[in-house]
Amino acid sequence: MDTEMLTALERAFSALSRAERETIIRHGVALRVADLQKRLFLAESKIRSFAERYQTTLEQLDAAGLPDDASYEMHEDYIMWHHWVTVAQKVAQDMQALKDIAQQGLFGAAIANVGN
Numbered sequence: 001m002d003t004e005m006l007t008a009l010e011r012a013f014s015a016l017s018r019a020e021r022e023t024i025i026r027h028g029v030a031l032r033v034a035d036l037q038k039r040l041f042l043a044e045s046k047i048r049s050f051a052e053r054y055q056t057t058l059e060q061l062d063a064a065g066l067p068d069d070a071s072y073e074m075h076e077d078y079i080m081w082h083h084w085v086t087v088a089q090k091v092a093q094d095m096q097a098l099k100d101i102a103q104q105g106l107f108g109a110a111i112a113n114v115g116n
Contacts, residue, residue, distance in 0.1 A: 029098050036095045043088035050081040058085055 013021060051057055054074070056064075058081050066078060 026102070029102050033095055033098050033102075036091050036098070040088060040091045040095065043084045043091060046084040047081065047088060050077055050084075053077070058082065 013024075016024070047058070054061065054077070061078065061081075066074065070078075
């Protein structure tokens with residue numbers, strides 16, 4: 001984002017009342033957490049699907065290594081499995097950061113139960 005635009009946006013946001021800024025941020029946090037919950041559900045579903053298909057966990061597969069006779073599909077799945085684990089970890093971190101904002105509150109006021 002352009003620095004001039006950011007400054008204009010910051011000025012416009014700062015011009016709002018404290019209560020209005022809190023409301024906007026509270027609603028934004030709630031909407032973002034809802035989006036992240038959907039993405040986490042998708043990632044966890046993909047992870048479970050791979051675990052069921054191969055009857056193992058990614059951690060066990062990493063420790064044992066891919067079988068010598070692993071198919072091309074298994075190699076592709078292995079890469080995607082790692083991808084979805086990374087996505088799930090990142091989304092969980094992002095959700096926690098937003099929940100921390102909600103718990104700490106803004107301007108010293110607590111925002112209750114965002115994303116729970």
